[in-house]
Amino acid sequence: MKAAVLETYNNFVWKEVVTPKVKPGEVLIRIKFASICGSDMHIFPGDFHPRTPIPFTPGHEMGGVVEEIGEGVSGFEVGDKVAVDPIIWCGKCPACLRGHYPACTSLKLVGVDLDGGFAEYISVPQHMVFKTASHLPDEHVALVEIYGIxxxxxxxxxxxxxxxxxxxxxxxxxxxxxxxxxxxxxxxxxxxxxxxxxxxxxxxxxxxxxxxxxxxxxxxxxxxxxxxxxxxxxxxxxxxxxxxxxxxxxxxxxxxxxxxxxxxxxxxxxxxxxxxxxxxxxxxxxxxxxxSRVSHGEFTEVIEHLNAGNLKPEALISKVMHGSQIQQAFELVQNESQNYLKVLLDFSS
Structure with missing residues (x-):
């Protein structure tokens, strides 16, 4: 598959990498669109180092369709339109034991602490995958994460x-x-x-x-x-x-x-x-x-409102560029941030 790899800070390379194999309990997703976040703009020049070592594939705001279902997964079918919740909590710290996962002392995110969704495919555990209505535009699915915030x-x-x-x-x-x-x-x-x-x-x-x-x-x-x-x-x-x-x-x-x-x-x-x-x-x-930090189970609430047409995603989307243009996209947002809200990367073709 193709992926946008941050080979060195400030330098993305659009290259061939190994397609992930779906593991038991996981869902393989073919990414349609991913969104550039403010955190990504800090990852790009190395502000998050050493949290995000290089080479590295960012991307924690993403949506796509189910490509393959791992052993033991239920409730999904190939072709389902889905969004990915990137949050990984430890389940053991005082905050997690109280069910307050955004305050996890070792909170990690797909696309920040491990390779993410600026790629054609990603495989993640079933609990991180949320189904959306089939009529929802692919571009809008990629915005579920930021709406969750x-x-x-x-x-x-x-x-x-x-x-x-x-x-x-x-x-x-x-x-x-x-x-x-x-x-x-x-x-x-x-x-x-x-x-x-x-x-x-x-x-x-x-x-x-x-x-x-x-x-x-x-x-x-x-x-x-x-x-x-x-x-x-x-x-x-x-x-x-x-x-x-x-x-x-x-x-x-x-x-x-x-x-x-x-x-x-x-x-x-x-x-x-x-x-x-x-x-x-x-x-x-x-x-x-x-x-307030990240989200805490709001993906379901967001998707209900998106499915019902209660939100206005088009107000957020400033520009759509192909995934292979990621270097230009990041430089655009870096140099003209006042002119752009959300720039989406298209991985669908």
Whole structure:
């Protein structure tokens, strides 16, 4: 089979490799589409070294069809359209013993810690494979994993109908938080981002979305104005590496300032820099800060909404390129990240 192998950091090679043999309990999947993730963009230059040694085949957002079924596997047939949950947990650490797998102390991901889906085939254990409706476009199946992040964040926030929301960051993660939230609440959602192109994607695809560019106005003041000084029920921070703007609080502090009393802040951004917080502002509101990482069984929830047409995957897809063009695709996202949300790689032909 052909695979995109990261031979050296910053250098993919499209080459012939050994096709995996399906083992007992596994499902061999013919990959149709895989999606480039923000984590992949860190793997590419070696930011995750030594976690991702080279040579290595990344790819943890993928979808395809069942090619072969291993001994002992049930519930699948050749030709089934499926998505792959890349998460591998240990099952033994304190978090796993409590059933909280995203907090596993030795959590691994297919496509991050071991070869992944930027290839024509992959074989994975049955429990990692989720069937989708046959009518779902192949491109959309590859987005199930990132949608899982958005739904998990909303489940961590316990988003319910009537909740108003503010989302800092209108990139990939911010957009799926928005789409997941829209399946749970019809109330106002504020999107905060310095890139108008990303704000327009949110506003053009959903009603009752108010966009705020922090280079033009203070997001906290704007949210307070629109909510008659009350603030929102939930604020999500999905930025990570934030840029500072004069007179504008840092994102997590802005989230705290923008929520109502007893509101919630959910943090997803994986920035390396310290994030200043004035805890007095949180304590006065007796509010909560909750962290959210990867997903926790939300694949089924995501697929139900995709099958029913409740989500808008086309809003996320900026470009589709063949798998053999992976080097160009990564350089494109690396050099023009502001112009692209999800770039999909086509392995179907």
């Amino acid at each position: 958005g739904f998990h964040a909303n489940n961590r926030a316990e988003t319910k109908d009537g909740d108003s929301i503010a989302i800092w960051g209108a990139g990939r993660v911010g957009q799926v938080i928005l789409q997941a939230a829209r399946t749970k609440t019809k109330s106002t959602i504020f999107m905060v981002d310095p890139l108008d192109k990303r704000l327009e994607i949110a506003k053009n695809h959903y009603e009752n979305v108010i966009t705020i560019n922090p280079t033009k106005e203070n997001p906290v003041e704007a949210i307070k104005k629109y909510t008659d000084g009350k603030g929102v029920d939930i604020a999500f921070e999905a930025i990570g590496h934030a840029h500072e703007f004069d007179g504008v609080p840092t994102p997590i502090r802005a989230c705290i300032q923008s929520i109502r009393g007893a509101g919630k802040v959910v943090v997803l951004g994986l920035g390396d820099d310290p994030a200043p917080i004035v805890f007095k502002e949180l304590i006065w509101k007796e509010a909560k800060i909750v962290a």
